[in-house]
Amino acid sequence: MYSKEEMVILSIIYSEYIDGIFPKPKVDLNLLFQVFKISIVKNKSIFNFDNIQDLVFYVTKNILNKGNYEKRVAQFIEYFKNLDYEKMLEKAKVEIENSKKYKIEIITYFDFRYPNCLKTIKLSPFVIYVKxxxxxxxxxxxxxxxxxxxxxxxxxxxxxxxxxxxxxxxxxxxxxxxxxxxxxxxxxxxxxxxxxxxxxxxxxxxxxxxxxxxxxxxxxxxxxxxxxxxxxxxxxxxxxxxxxxxxxxxxxxxxxxxxxxxxxxxxxxxxxxxxxxxxxxxxxxxxxxxxxxxxxxxxxxxxxxxxxxxxxxxxxxxxxxxxxxxxxxxxxxxxxxxxxxxxxxxx
The missing domain is CATH 3.40.50.450 (Rossmann fold)
Structure with a gap:
């Protein structure tokens, strides 16, 4: 349900940090991955903003039921509300072009070559880049x-x-x-x-x-x-x-x-x-x-x-x-x- 470009976009989001004395990711990484997994089950793309609140609500209620996620959820929803999909898509296409230029393989979460051992951990990579x-x-x-x-x-x-x-x-x-x-x-x-x-x-x-x-x-x-x-x-x-x-x-x-x-x-x-x-x-x-x-x-x-x-x-x-x-x-x-x-x- 996710294109190669969209998986690269997720890896870009994963890598984005707010600079400071203690840098922190722009979105909660655990929440990001759990919402991604549930989006697969529910067949609802994370890039469709109409789906976000439903997906996040399900994850926080049924999976992340410990701790206070209220602030992180608000930040998460706000991030995707303001996400410029077309701009992100262009960034992803640049990454894919570079992978061809430098002979680097892009292996997504859905690729048959993606190691099963990485799917057993709490925070699996959306993409692995291999040379x-x-x-x-x-x-x-x-x-x-x-x-x-x-x-x-x-x-x-x-x-x-x-x-x-x-x-x-x-x-x-x-x-x-x-x-x-x-x-x-x-x-x-x-x-x-x-x-x-x-x-x-x-x-x-x-x-x-x-x-x-x-x-x-x-x-x-x-x-x-x-x-x-x-x-x-x-x-x-x-x-x-x-x-x-x-x-x-x-x-x-x-x-x-x-x-x-x-x-x-x-x-x-x-x-x-x-x-x-x-x-x-x-x-x-x-x-x-x-x-x-x-x-x-x-x-x-x-x-x-x-x-x-x-x-x-x-x-x-x-x-x-x-x-x-x-x-x-x-x-x-x-x-x-x-x-x-x-x-x-x-x-």
Whole structure:
């Protein structure tokens, strides 16, 4: 019921933020996605303003029945009331033309190539933009993650785990950040993909990994973003990006992390969505590089950073010391929960 152009419009709306000390989306993203899903069920386009109030009323009454949505609903309805559809359509057409020019695939929520694992999460991308060779499925994929500030031990371990995954025909899906991400990508260079917090035709961030991004593509990997191609990299997109790292995998491997690393956002999301979380149990004195590892593995220690992960959730975390210990979880299917990537969660 939605054209390709309209799905791109939804991704544009999703990427629009109000600038400020604490940037915020122009519309409530959870409300946007839930209204979109219900619009499919009710066969009422979100771009027909006459439908908006009915769709929003249904969602807030039957789905988002917790919390005060009154203000967000008013803002949402006002946004669509003033939406210039024709102008948005022109923007979408530019994005589509750019995708052809730069050989980037646009995969919408309705496309058969859209990964089912992304449909199981709370906030699924309307569109994913992909450059390179996109896997058919993600049953054999993990995410090597960790802090940007990493010591030589962390660099070595990230590389070794990346190499291990590649040799065992597992994908490493990470975020192209400097630090642990970088060395994980290098280790798994012929079996890796990177999820970016920017549009795919903007200059790669960080600039230190521009060459690495090229190497990933040259070796049969891919770059992916849920953001329109011309969207600049901004801080608030990183947390959204982190959820996709976990969502496209069966689990994450934390190499090294401090207490305030963005890594913990990915960990929290993975735990919430029932992905496995492996954390390296590194021998040595407590220091800034591994304090996050220590506290993730010891539920009795208080986490003092900005990301709070409950004791109950930390009980699910699996400590490992090396790739050999990881291998027993990969080769023994009953160590994993039932395959979460096969069955798609319904509305």
């Amino acid at each position: 390179g060779k996109f896997p058919i499925n993600f049953d054999n994929s993990l995410a090597i993650i960790g802090a940007r500030k990493v010591d030589n031990i962390g660099k070595k371990l990230a590389f070794e785990f990346g190499k291990f995954l590649s040799l065992n025909n597992w994908y490493n899906i990470s975020g192209l950040a400097i630090g642990c991400d970088t060395y994980g990508h290098i280790g798994s260079i012929n079996k890796t993909g990177a999820i970016l917090a920017q549009g795919l035709i903007t200059e790669i961030f960080p600039k230190e990994n521009i060459n690495l991004a090229d190497k990933i593509l040259e070796n049969g990997g891919f770059l992916l973003s849920e953001l329109p191609l011309t969207t600049s990299c901004k801080q608030h997109f990183f947390i959204l990006r982190d959820r996709l790292q976990a969502a496209l995998t069966r689990g994450v491997i934390v190499i090294e992390t401090g207490e305030n690393s963005g890594t913990l956002h990915t960990v929290k999301f993975a735990l919430k969505e029932n992905r496995k979380v492996f954390v390296l149990d590194i021998n040595g004195e407590e220091n800034e590089f591994i304090i996050g590892n220590i506290k993730l593995l010891n539920k009795n220690l208080k986490m003092n950073g900005n990301v709070k992960i409950s004791k109950k959730d930390r009980e699910k975390i699996i400590g490992i010391k090396n790739p050999i210990e990881l291998k027993k979880y990969l080769s023994n299917s009953d160590k994993f929960d039932e395959k979460i990537l096969i069955q798609e969660r319904l509305f």
